[in-house]
Amino acid sequence: MRIDIITAVPQLLESPLNYSIVQRAKDKGLVDIHIHDIREWGKGNYHQVDDYSYGGDAGMVMMVEPVFNLISKLKSERDYDQVIYMTPDGEQFSQKMANTLSCYQNLIILCGHYKGIDHRIREHLITMEITIGDYVLSGGELAAAIVADAVIRLIPGAMSDETSALSDCYQDGLLSAPIYTRPAEFNGWRVPDVLLSGNPKLIAQWQEEQAIERTRQLRPQLLKDLGLE
């Protein structure tokens, strides 16, 4: 998979995408992440990428031309499955969306900055708009890092234990069962006996019950979405 991220603040993306599973996936050649500084595509000596908005609202707007030129160049080199714009008014990001995106070959992710981007970019170049939640960030970079992380870890081979993605929260629409590690008792706090039983069938049954119970308590709407309630 190849992900091209377009940003006015590339520094914001450096550390989240250089560690842990994402870095391992890069090392294994499972994903190529290219971060493009939109300023390098800016106009004139000052590499201008933003301008005042028509209509006079306060705040700067990302200009259409630098973004158009960069996306056109990328598209001339390969086909892209989606050109994504990170924006608070996009479609809510979810595990399901991460699964879908992890099956693609080439993605562009455009991070908005300033007050927003010229609407013509959204109308003519963007194929998908994603929000990570109902709050406003200073720019799309942190949101893009979250989407990239959630997607990349699902690429087969990215995780050392491939089955571990299957037990993730939300993967089956439920929250996960509680997990524990050694010691079996600490400070009088005991790991549930069933997990020490060595009986895989009992353990699986307990995990399923716990997953449903935790989901019922913490996120009842998820059970309704699954038709289980």
Ligand code: ADE
């Ligand atoms: N850019 C600013 N806020 C955002 C959000 N909540 N999700 C995605 N991109 C954003």
